[in-house]
Amino acid sequence: MALTRDAVLAALKEITDPVSGGDIVGSGIVRALTVEDTGTRFVLEIDPAKAEAYKPVRDAAEAAVKALPGATAVSVVMTAHSQKAPPDLKAAAKPKPQGPQRVPGVARILAVASGKGGVGKSTVSANLACALAAEGRRVGLLDADVYGPSQPRMLGVSGRPASPDGKTILPLRNYGVTMMSIGLMTNEGQAVVWRGPMLMGALQQMMNQVQWGALDVLIVDLPPGTGDVQMTLSQKFVVDGAVVVSTPQDVALIDARKGIDMFKQLNVPIIGLIENMSTHICSNCGHEEHIFGHGGVAKEAAALGAPLLAEIPLHLDIRTASDGGAPIVVSKPESAEARVFREVAAKLVEAGAA
Numbered sequence: 001m002a003l004t005r006d007a008v009l010a011a012l013k014e015i016t017d018p019v020s021g022g023d024i025v026g027s028g029i030v031r032a033l034t035v036e037d038t039g040t041r042f043v044l045e046i047d048p049a050k051a052e053a054y055k056p057v058r059d060a061a062e063a064a065v066k067a068l069p070g071a072t073a074v075s076v077v078m079t080a081h082s083q084k085a086p087p088d089l090k091a092a093a094k095p096k097p098q099g100p101q102r103v104p105g106v107a108r109i110l111a112v113a114s115g116k117g118g119v120g121k122s123t124v125s126a127n128l129a130c131a132l133a134a135e136g137r138r139v140g141l142l143d144a145d146v147y148g149p150s151q152p153r154m155l156g157v158s159g160r161p162a163s164p165d166g167k168t169i170l171p172l173r174n175y176g177v178t179m180m181s182i183g184l185m186t187n188e189g190q191a192v193v194w195r196g197p198m199l200m201g202a203l204q205q206m207m208n209q210v211q212w213g214a215l216d217v218l219i220v221d222l223p224p225g226t227g228d229v230q231m232t233l234s235q236k237f238v239v240d241g242a243v244v245v246s247t248p249q250d251v252a253l254i255d256a257r258k259g260i261d262m263f264k265q266l267n268v269p270i271i272g273l274i275e276n277m278s279t280h281i282c283s284n285c286g287h288e289e290h291i292f293g294h295g296g297v298a299k300e301a302a303a304l305g306a307p308l309l310a311e312i313p314l315h316l317d318i319r320t321a322s323d324g325g326a327p328i329v330v331s332k333p334e335s336a337e338a339r340v341f342r343e344v345a346a347k348l349v350e351a352g353a354a
């Protein structure tokens, strides 16, 4: 009768491991057991410091197997066990990226954020992008506002971006700004429920597959709040700075504070704060009134030790310009309202942030 593997293991289970006190099979020192017609081979994997104590075990194991009916040659080898984890034999596992990465060709990333929705973050992003482009900077604008992508409308571009090879995505361009929007990847009017992993994938695709070309700055228009997009962006990519937009109201400021806190935790420097809808200037008579209060953001900036980059008035022309697809710095570059945005752009260049 031929010797079986089970018979060998049963015999070895009768032998005690002097270190663990259990049997040598249960303690895991019997390795690489091969039972063939030509002979039985196995290894006792032991602590080399205890080699002397295991010699009788090896002899007993060899004798026990030899005594089994059908046994032919028996070979038992003692080897030193390894403290290291066994090598990962899975096909060449990809090395994990080490922390945030740079986007090839993009010198710096500037995030435009707000705590609360509707405070004018997209308006600010579009005007800053156009103002920087007008100064000769090579500017990209990524609309990552998955809840309300508005850059295609503000920059007056439409249509779906082309992907000639199915891998790279060709961005759109207007007013000297290279632009891409997550909104352009979905069907117009279609409600998309973005979940964490989907968002991460979409954002990484936007960063790495869009042909941004050589840019001095890529402005990222973030969704409001402190969610997955903000976290993914800062964890996967080097974000060189963030500008936080808020209206002067307390409710907006409370949320802005949370956003600032998040960037601090993610080690993203706050370049400055912008108070939008700071004061209302009547387009008929020029009368000025503080609809949402005034100066709240300045106080916050002072408390944080961050610069207040601008107080942008609430002005009809700013809205109609954006709605019409030509931000005010493009459509009325010499107006007082456009000048405010151009001044912020100049400050950003001066600070090395754009």
Ligand SMILES: Nc1ncnc2c1ncn2[C@@H]1O[C@H](COP(=O)(O)OP(=O)(O)OP(=O)(O)O)[C@@H](O)[C@H]1O
Pocket (backbone or CB within 6 Å): 114, 116, 117, 118, 119, 120, 121, 122, 123, 124, 145, 148, 150, 223, 224, 276, 277, 312, 313, 314, 315, 316, 317, 318, 319, 320, 322, 323
């Ligand atoms: N200073 C301003 N004067 C007049 N209208 C403005 C001003 N800033 C923004 N708006 C208008 O307010 C509306 C909301 O602005 P915007 O879309 O830029 O806000 P947001 O913070 O990006 O909003 P969301 O939460 O959708 O991301 C738009 O219609 C815009 O044209």
